[in-house]
Amino acid sequence: MTQTPPRPLRVLAAMSGGVDSAVAAARAAEAGHDVTGVHLALSANPQSFRTGARGCCTIEDSRDARRAADVIGIPFYVWDLAERFREDVVEDFVAEYEAGRTPNPCLRCNEKIKFAALLDKALALGFDAVCTGHYATVVTLPDGGRELHRASDMAKDQSYVLGVLDERQLAHAMFPLGDTLTTKDEIRAEAERRGLAVAKKPDSHDICFIADGDTQGFLASRLGRAEGDIVDESGTRLGTHEGAYGFTIGQRKGLRIGHPAADGKPRYVLDISPVDNRVTVGPAEALDVVGLTAIRPRWCGTAPAGAGAYTAQLRAHGGETPVTAEPVGDGLRVEFAEPVRGVAPGQAIVLYDGTRVVGSATIASTRRRTAAPAEPSASAV
Numbered sequence: 001m002t003q004t005p006p007r008p009l010r011v012l013a014a015m016s017g018g019v020d021s022a023v024a025a026a027r028a029a030e031a032g033h034d035v036t037g038v039h040l041a042l043s044a045n046p047q048s049f050r051t052g053a054r055g056c057c058t059i060e061d062s063r064d065a066r067r068a069a070d071v072i073g074i075p076f077y078v079w080d081l082a083e084r085f086r087e088d089v090v091e092d093f094v095a096e097y098e099a100g101r102t103p104n105p106c107l108r109c110n111e112k113i114k115f116a117a118l119l120d121k122a123l124a125l126g127f128d129a130v131c132t133g134h135y136a137t138v139v140t141l142p143d144g145g146r147e148l149h150r151a152s153d154m155a156k157d158q159s160y161v162l163g164v165l166d167e168r169q170l171a172h173a174m175f176p177l178g179d180t181l182t183t184k185d186e187i188r189a190e191a192e193r194r195g196l197a198v199a200k201k202p203d204s205h206d207i208c209f210i211a212d213g214d215t216q217g218f219l220a221s222r223l224g225r226a227e228g229d230i231v232d233e234s235g236t237r238l239g240t241h242e243g244a245y246g247f248t249i250g251q252r253k254g255l256r257i258g259h260p261a262a263d264g265k266p267r268y269v270l271d272i273s274p275v276d277n278r279v280t281v282g283p284a285e286a287l288d289v290v291g292l293t294a295i296r297p298r299w300c301g302t303a304p305a306g307a308g309a310y311t312a313q314l315r316a317h318g319g320e321t322p323v324t325a326e327p328v329g330d331g332l333r334v335e336f337a338e339p340v341r342g343v344a345p346g347q348a349i350v351l352y353d354g355t356r357v358v359g360s361a362t363i364a365s366t367r368r369r370t371a372a373p374a375e376p377s378a379s380a381v
Helices: 020-029 059-073 082-096 104-122 184-193 215-223
Strands: 010-016 036-042 076-080 127-132 137-140 146-150 228-231 237-241 267-274 278-282 289-299 309-313 319-329 332-342 349-354 356-368
Touching: 010 020, 010 104, 020 036, 020 059, 020 127, 020 184, 036 059, 036 104, 036 289, 059 076, 082 215, 104 127, 309 332, 319 349
Parallel strands: 010 036, 010 127, 036 076, 228 278
Antiparallel strands: 137 146, 146 356, 228 237, 267 278, 289 332, 289 356, 309 319, 309 349, 319 332, 349 356
């Protein structure tokens, strides 16, 4: 019996102006889908965002996306989501730093803009799916359910920033680059073969809405400068700063303390207190975290019923670490098999079962390993 091929879908391809989203749109069109390209205007004043080829919010990016759509031969539109982006991503970013937390704006953009505002509008207009250039894989189960998995090429995997997608959003997500074992050079070569001018455009690695890459300067312009103390674990004042929001947990450089620790070892940011505008620093071993609690969990499918063994990723480009995680009330409790460092409230923790993304949550608090009692000094013996 001849198997009926899957029906073509009406696909809305989010085109940032970069090479990945252009190739993803081209592959979707080549697969026979009815594709429409859309560029998201995320700034009310795009000239104030990064110019050239380093962001995804500039006038140049919009033009690059339009040219790519013309070459692919698909309709193209620009949708103004600047106000939604300002409220859900930029203001959230500033508020999180003001509260002493470390947010991930790319993850928030995927949750609130690309797979909430954009997807909702797409579905209302009769589209079946939203296509992006992310490196991740959506697997369709025999019962029709969907799972989010890591990309076939772990070196390019971006499933961490997609861990906020729920089952409904996954049902309408398309990632044409996720299941191909191709290097970025090969993606660029494919773009060149297709005649896409973005083939040699550099990747963007910075926060798109911070024009010069100076996060501390951006925050200072929004929050103002507020001098406070830098102290050690005993509370001894070591120096001053111009705003606690300019620091992140685990930071080593830029502390400007001016004199070394008694043991001569580097010091790291251990705690940020927005209430008294105080930054606490100490030795690297004081950063060891053995557990955490997280809030606002989002499950890529059915929520786990109890405690389970998983691996966790704590940064977009970080490695995996074994954990035990358990939903507790409206939150999540996580225990690490081995201590990890540099874990900060505000960051996202994404849980994996093999390559499958189980879900994500926002870190609310951490529990550090209790320091070992100090050895008695020679003079005290």
